Amino acid sequence: MDLPATGHDPVLLAETLDALQVAPGKTIVDCTLGRGGHARAIAERLGPDGLLIGLDVDPRNLAFAQSRLEGVPCRVRLFHANFAELPDVLEVIGSDSNPEESDSDAKKSDSVPKKRGPAVRPLTGPLHVDGILADLGISTNQLFDQHYGLSFAQPMPLDMRVDPRIPRSAADLIAQMNETPLADLLFQLADERFSRRIARKIVEQRKLSPIVTTDRLADVVRSAIPSNRGGAPQKIDPATRTFLALRMAVNQEMENLEALLREAPKALASGGRFAVISFHSTEDRLVKQAFRTAEQVGQLQVLTSKPVIPSDRETALNPRSRSAKLRVAEKR
Ligand SMILES: C[S@@+](CC[C@H](N)C(=O)[O-])C[C@H]1O[C@@H](n2cnc3c(N)ncnc32)[C@H](O)[C@@H]1O
Structure with missing residues (x-):
């Protein structure tokens, strides 16, 4: 864009x-x-x-x-x-x-x-x-600048802090949170109806290797969401809500x-x-x-x-x- x-x-x-x-x-x-x-x-x-x-x-x-x-x-x-x-x-x-x-x-x-x-x-x-x-x-x-690590439109380090005084990045949060609080966060902040599946997939995937880039997190989220074969085409990328919820959590x-x-x-x-x-x-x-x-x-x-x-x-x-x-x- x-x-x-x-x-x-x-x-x-x-x-x-x-x-x-x-x-x-x-x-x-x-x-x-x-x-x-x-x-x-x-x-x-x-x-x-x-x-x-x-x-x-x-x-x-x-x-x-x-x-x-x-x-x-x-x-x-x-x-x-x-x-x-x-x-x-x-x-x-x-x-x-x-x-x-x-x-x-x-x-x-x-x-x-x-x-x-x-x-x-x-x-x-x-x-x-x-x-x-x-x-x-x-x-x-801010959305499109690599410095902030906010967008999955292109690969960038997963950060999301707009205020440099904030200690924990989105990558830290994804690495440290337990499955249930992570699911609750996605549901409460962004009305994500697949929050449990997404949290489970994140926890499963981070055991294989740390999730530290925006494109990797977007792929993990997409893989957790059931495919919509035959249904109406999705208006927004399935990773959008997870990214919104994480940004809101990181920046309080x-x-x-x-x-x-x-x-x-x-x-x-x-x-x-x-x-x-x-x-x-x-x-x-x-x-x-x-x-x-x-x-x-x-x-x-x-x-x-x-x-x-x-x-x-x-x-x-x-x-x-x-x-x-x-x-x-x-x-x-
Ligand atoms: C939507 S933009 C504002 C755009 C602005 N009205 C303009 O015309 O350019 C939001 C701005 O608020 C800042 N921001 C977000 N949360 C804030 C907070 N809690 N306190 C102060 N600034 C904040 C962001 O860093 C960003 O620069």
Whole structure:
């Protein structure tokens, strides 16, 4: 597949800008900078009094987004951070004694202190923001770059870590997990109905030799799944769900999303907007449920009774957008 020039096309861009009500002077957090597509469009609408705060766990995407944000009219603060660390990021910014001085034109990125030391008391407390965006998952360039070991479209080392701080790769996980927890993981994270067969086959095959490349794992998974002779042709490769589940497990995607869904509403100023773009049903279910719960306790008002999905035009131009779902809520 041909990569876009930036490595990734932002999905549901106009819909997201609209949902976040991006306007001059606002403070917006992009929790998943990626290649900076959404961030650049947001920054261009914030004006000199606006502030864009950007986070990414991947230092390579962070550096790319940083260069793409050079020259934007607003102030920019970028962090190599997990969005589960959002409260720490906002506390760091809120505690800056002179934010004007440190808000450079994306000249540097910060990292979040490992632990908040009791001696460093914020002067003003955590910052409250007008909008928070999370565009979940991975960017197109990450999927096809050997460095990340995420794709079975071509042979590459089986890794899947988008954050280099993560200790265990997918190959480690495949080598170390027992059969039953491995099957549970495939079923729970990716609704894989052949999870038991796949886990059994992985355990059988790893005894012969370690599974350390994406093409070998894909072959092992395909060999575990009953052939579909005479049935309807399969729309997706049978290895797709296993790869999705492993990526989610390696990067602790559900745990991080749960933390974000818990913390983001607290970080919003009254009337602030929270927009989440998800790409598969396990994520979307979690977002929908968290929004509903926050609405029940009077914290958020859900603005999308049904998720916003890409137009036919967008899916024709960018087929990878076809599973995207945008949900939006407003802080009460
Ligand atoms: C779908 S891409 C975002 C694309 C971006 N909106 C754009 O327009 O280029 C997702 C990005 O989120 C990052 N990411 C994934 N999980 C994260 C997390 N828990 N915290 C921060 N960044 C994360 C990935 O490294 C990737 O760069």
